[in-house]
Amino acid sequence: xxxxxxxxxxxxxxxxxxxxxxxxxxxxxxxxxxxxxxxxxxxxxxxxxxxxxxxxxxxxxxxxxxxxxxxxxxxxxxxxxxxxxxxxxxxxxxxxxxxxxxxxxxxxxxxxxxxxxxxxxxxxxxxxxxxxxxxxxxxxxxxxxxxxxxxxxxxxxxxxxxxxxxxxxxxxxxxxxxxxxxxxxxxxxxxxxxxxxxxxxxxxxxxxxxxxxxxxxxxxxxxxxxxxxxxxxxxxxxxxxxxxxxxxxxxxxxxxxxxxxxxxxxxxxxxxxxxxxxxxxxxxxxxxxxxxxxxxxxxxxxxxxxxxxxxxxxxxxxxxxxxxxxxxxxxxxxxxxxxxxxxxxxxxxx
Ligand code: DP6
Numbered sequence: 001x002x003x004x005x006x007x008x009x010x011x012x013x014x015x016x017x018x019x020x021x022x023x024x025x026x027x028x029x030x031x032x033x034x035x036x037x038x039x040x041x042x043x044x045x046x047x048x049x050x051x052x053x054x055x056x057x058x059x060x061x062x063x064x065x066x067x068x069x070x071x072x073x074x075x076x077x078x079x080x081x082x083x084x085x086x087x088x089x090x091x092x093x094x095x096x097x098x099x100x101x102x103x104x105x106x107x108x109x110x111x112x113x114x115x116x117x118x119x120x121x122x123x124x125x126x127x128x129x130x131x132x133x134x135x136x137x138x139x140x141x142x143x144x145x146x147x148x149x150x151x152x153x154x155x156x157x158x159x160x161x162x163x164x165x166x167x168x169x170x171x172x173x174x175x176x177x178x179x180x181x182x183x184x185x186x187x188x189x190x191x192x193x194x195x196x197x198x199x200x201x202x203x204x205x206x207x208x209x210x211x212x213x214x215x216x217x218x219x220x221x222x223x224x225x226x227x228x229x230x231x232x233x234x235x236x237x238x239x240x241x242x243x244x245x246x247x248x249x250x251x252x253x254x255x256x257x258x259x260x261x262x263x264x265x266x267x268x269x270x271x272x273x274x275x276x277x278x279x280x281x282x283x284x285x286x287x288x289x290x291x292x293x294x295x296x297x298x299x300x301x302x303x304x305x306x307x308x309x310x311x312x313x314x315x316x317x318x319x320x321x322x323x324x325x326x327x328x329x330x331x332x333x334x335x336x337x338x339x340x341x342x343x344x345x346x347x348x349x350x
Contacts (some may be wrong), residue, residue, distance in 0.1 A: 006095040006134075016058045016077055017132040020096075021124030022349060023051040023116060024164045025203055025306060025314050027241050027260050029267045030172065032224030032233070035284075037155050040224065040336035041237035042173030044244065048203060049349040053121035055106040057129035070105045082103075083126065086157050093153060094130060096137055104129075110344050114204060116312065119217075122162035123157030124150075151185040159221075160175045162186040168350040169194060169248070177241045191322035191350070195251030199350050200319040206334060207342030208284040209311035215278045217309045223274035225307065233270060237263075240308075257296075257304040260316065264307040281345050282311040287314070297310045301326055319347070 024045040032040035067087065069080040083104065088098050106125065110116045127150040133139055134149075147165055155162035155172070156308045162185055163170040169189035171178045191199075195218050224230045240259060247255045270279050285307070292305055292315075303317045303326045315334070335341055 002093075004037070004093045004149055006093055006138075007245050014058075014060055015133055015136055016056065017129050017136075019125050019128035019132060020052050020054045021121045021128055021161075021164050022048045023053075023118070023121040024048060024160065024170065025308065026160065026163075027263060027306065028093075028237055028244060029263050031221065031267050031270055031309075032038040032227075032230055033159060033221050034120075034171075037159050038311055039159060039173040040230070041172060041176075041234040042175035042181060042241055043163070043237070044169060044171045044189060044241070045160070046203065046348040047164060047170060047202065048346045050346045051108075051110045051116055051121065051205075051344060053106055053108050053118060053123035053125045055129055057098050057126070057133070057135055058103040058105075061096075063099035065098045065100065065116070067102045067104065067136075070103075072107045076284045081226075086123075086126075087234040090153055090156055092129075093149070094134055096134075111207075111342070115163045116207075116344065119158040120161040120164045123154045123161035126135065127151070127154035127161070129328060130166070148185055155185060158217075168348070169198070175238060175241045175300045177245050189248075193245070195319075196252055197251045197318055198248055199348075202315075202317050202319060202323070203332060203346045204317075204349060205297070205337050205344040205346065206284075206288060206330075207313060207340070207344065208288070208313060208338055209282050210339050210342065213280060213310050215280065215309075220271060220274070220278070220309055223276075223278075224270065227270060227274050229270065229273060233266065236266070253302055257302065260306050261304055264305060267309070268307060280310050281307070283311055285311045288334050288336050295329055295333070297307065299325070303329070 009096050024047045026045040030039050030043035030045045067080045069076050069082045069083060091097050108118050131146045131150045135146060151162040151165040163172050166188045170186050171181050171185040171189050174183050175181050245260055268281055290304055295303060301322050307316045
């Protein structure tokens with residue numbers, strides 16, 4: 001029996017819980033997975049501060065199992081179907097889960113059409129709500145375990161969501177570089193091993209292309225199964241873990257920039273050499289990348305980028321390192337490549 005098998009519940013009554021969960025941005029990317037949401041390689045991310053999902057979950061135990069969902073006040077039956085499927089899938093870990101009706105009201109603090117992944121914060125918030133209910137029903141009030149199990153459950157909804165449960169730098173996927181790391185849940189990267197420079201960072205997300213992506217992450221992960229470069233990529237992610245460990249400890253910003261940008265470009269290279277091939281970057285994405293490289297060459301200031309599975313560019317720069325000059329450049333030179341001057345200004349949460 002796994003440590004996550006459900007406890008026997010002793011008291012079931014109407015409950016309403018609310019939880020909030022931030023989004024995260026990966027530095028070493030998760031791209032490729034096996035059965036049951038097992039990642040093909042370890043990943044590490046920064047948890048954001050302002051981009052969050054706030055979720056209220058009402059549980060009515062006397063009713064037949066059903067899920068009703070509202071996103072910013074609007075009913076979303078498609079999302080409800082997805083959550084119903086998810087709840088059925090995790091019944092083994094929460095034996096009471098199908099014994100009632102759910103009304104889930106959720107809202108994102110970032111614009112809905114922004115293309116910022118809401119699945120990480122969304123499933124993170126739902127998993128945290130479920131653990132709050134579980135605590136009430138089982139009388140188990142072990143905060144550390146509840147977070148660990150929330151991460152385990154969030155992973156089964158969306159892989160990257162398991163990292164959103166914790167603040168700061170978070171690792172998911174077993175690597176010998178991080179003690180306690182696991183394929184089943186995320187763990188916090190040890191703060192003591194992180195130089196000051198990496199503890200206070202900006203992430204400004206340029207909204208290059210708002211709206212639906214042409215290929216979903218789930219389909220993209222699947223295409224790694226037949227990608228001839230996949231094994232090499234998974235191996236490289238492991239190698240990059242040992243590199244990033246030294247970088248984080250030594251405060252080596254130059255090597256950090258090189259590694260993080262390489263990871264982002266590798267992710268998109270994998271998409272381009274998939275069969276069928278796909279490209280999620282847009283003209284604006286490339287224009288911004290080139291301008292960032294020119295800017296770095298001219299000024300030597302630490303502005304760099306990462307990408308998730310979409311066209312938007314995450315602009316990363318440390319706090320207190322000529323921040324004003326960097327922000328001025330972003331506004332003057334990069335904002336023009338967004339749709340509707342869209343930028344979400346966030347910071348890393350530690
Ligand atoms: C490119 O977690 O969205 O953002 O597990 O299928 O829900 P599913 O995929 P998802 O994939 C995220 C991929 C990524 C990289 C990352 O966050 O590590």
